[in-house]
Amino acid sequence: MTTVLPVPHDRLDFTALEAPVDPAAVRAFRQATKASGSQNATTGVQAITTVFGVVVVVVVFFVFAIIGTVFVSLFLSSFGGAFNDVPVVLLLFPLFVVAALVLVVVAIVRRVRRGSDWQRWYRLDRFAAANGFDFAVTSPDPPYPGTVFGLGRNRTSYDRLRSTSGRFAELGSYRYTTGSGDDERVSSWGYIAVALDRPVPHMLLDARANDRVFSSLPSAFARSQVLSLEGDFDRHFTLYAPSAYERDALYVFTPDLMALLIDEAAGWDVELVDRWLFLYAPDPIDSADVGAWRRAFRAADLVGAKVVSRTQRYADERSGGDAHQASDAPEASVAPEASAAFLGQAAPPRPGEPTIAPGGRRLRGGIRWASIAGVVGVIVWWIFVTRLTGR
Template sequence: MLRSIDYSGLIYPVAPHDVSEFRATRRDHFGYSQLRLTAKVVIVVIVVTIFAMVAGGPLLAVFGSALRSAFMDGAVLAALPILLFALAFVAIAGGAVVAGVRAWRRNGGPWQRFYRMNKFADDNDLSFVPLDTTISYPGLIFNEGGNRSIRNRFRSRAGRTLDYGNYSYTTGSGKNRQTHNWGFMALELDRALPHMVLDARSNNQLFGVSNLPKSFARDQVLKLEGDFNSHFTLYSPRQYERDALYVFTPDLMALLIDHAAVYDVEVVDTWLLVYSPKEFDLVDPAQHRRLLGIADTVGAKTLRQSRNYADERIGDFSVNLVAPQGQRLKSGASIAAVAMIGIVLTFWAVPFLFRLFS
């Protein structure tokens, strides 16, 4: 894991020439082709044009009507302010578009961000790609929906796998189509561990409903000592409570509270996975500092704590596996779904009871 981090690539000014050269050499094999970027720019231009037609069309129509009335009445001088106002409107709108395009080109568009992130990756023995669809993690967010992709992906080039970026997938179709965006980090462990999930309370939704895409049976909740339960809800498979306590010692729990209390954490197979319901800003040095700090504290402690773990149900340390009953948590009913059913039943039952006893 990384110890000394060079953040200069994310901090120091960038020369436009360097961005242009970087773009010319990387655009065809960077996983983010020029065609894709051009398509996005075209979409933005189309949206702006439609907005201008919708918003500006009626205004120009009013100008045209006023000008026609003025000329028909012979009041040419009276029409002059209207004409000047219309010309000013067109000039301002056109100038705004030109200024926006120039600013986009001056700042290198997304390529300046790519340049900065790639420079940071090169300086710290990481690889960087802006867009990747190669995803093979077993975590609970990685098997949902379709159109899965990772944006702004950083991976270790050698040694133990460290991988982080922004992951997205889509669910539904048509009007019900929805894109789900997550920030994630994956750290490879040495030993396979029972499936355990730490659902952070700080990022839950209204009424404490979990933000995670799956719900787990409540009889798998494991209460730990101290104030850990006020920060996380820990799920572990039934009959694996002692195994969970073997991994989540008081000192590891303290590191989780100090460094990862705003994130959900999952341990599955040989992976430690960290999830954020908000995307990471990976041009921000502070975001990298926080993620790499989690890897160097929580990750390193989890590695040390689980180094000698073996599932006693298998009984052979040389077999790096967990018995089937501990490999995955059992699903449960969503609290939100249960609450919705309760509300529907209540609205149905109240009128029925009223008619019954009236």
């Protein structure tokens, strides 16, 4: 099993991400990037996002301070005149203000420690040059078929590293916008994309480690497609496979691959679709954290190589392809969708390449229980408030 990266994960040179940088070199990089006109539109995006987030948190704290003051006032009034001489606002409001100020200071300190956007981008550009990758501050509307890539608007990959030789592989973060007005929301993900040699059925592993109350995935799938695997794998992932593709899923997810996923990708959702392997994290990759990049590259290399080896001779019998064969053939260099992805086009099928039958190309959607729970919660709250106020 060989690497899927231009350089194996254990031989990547991370010096550029850790060594001190020359301010003059950063300025030259900034000028050259701006002169190219390709990436200057996002300058300061993360700084603005940080400031906006801090402002939102402060506003929320002030709102809770007011609400808390009202409720405590009502509570203390039930004790008669014992607390009449103590202004309630003096009991609560300063605590909320101090907490808000602490959050502001923490955000500023973290921002200073991370360095400027241009300094961070310069480091990533140098790292990419040293390890066979192409770096882009942003890459609009990536043409991938994965679950998180077709949602919302303003779809953008950022802090993106893409292989320039060998098998196509890409790592970075991704964001998109949903809703409008007061309900507008920006969702961000960390992702890994690896090109496969052959098309595969749509299969998805929902990692339990990155779930909250409900799945972190933005789309729901019918529970009738859940397939249980051996051992304790089900404690770490929920596997979705198209109906009647259980044997195909077992062909791909062998015990050694399952063990590797538990060890190296427990915090990533994993998706196989068309000729792609995707890994998603519900938070963007911290591009200033060398440890985060090391873990991401390790997962991309180890999991990617194993999935490639398990799928490189797969064929869907339902579409007229050959039966499953042993997966001991050497890996191909670059899957054809690599060049297509650069151009934002759909990858053409290879001559004579097997295809996936219609029933296995996409998982069936299901009920989004988080949305239902939210609606039920609003109704219960409305009933509670109505009865409390007697209206």
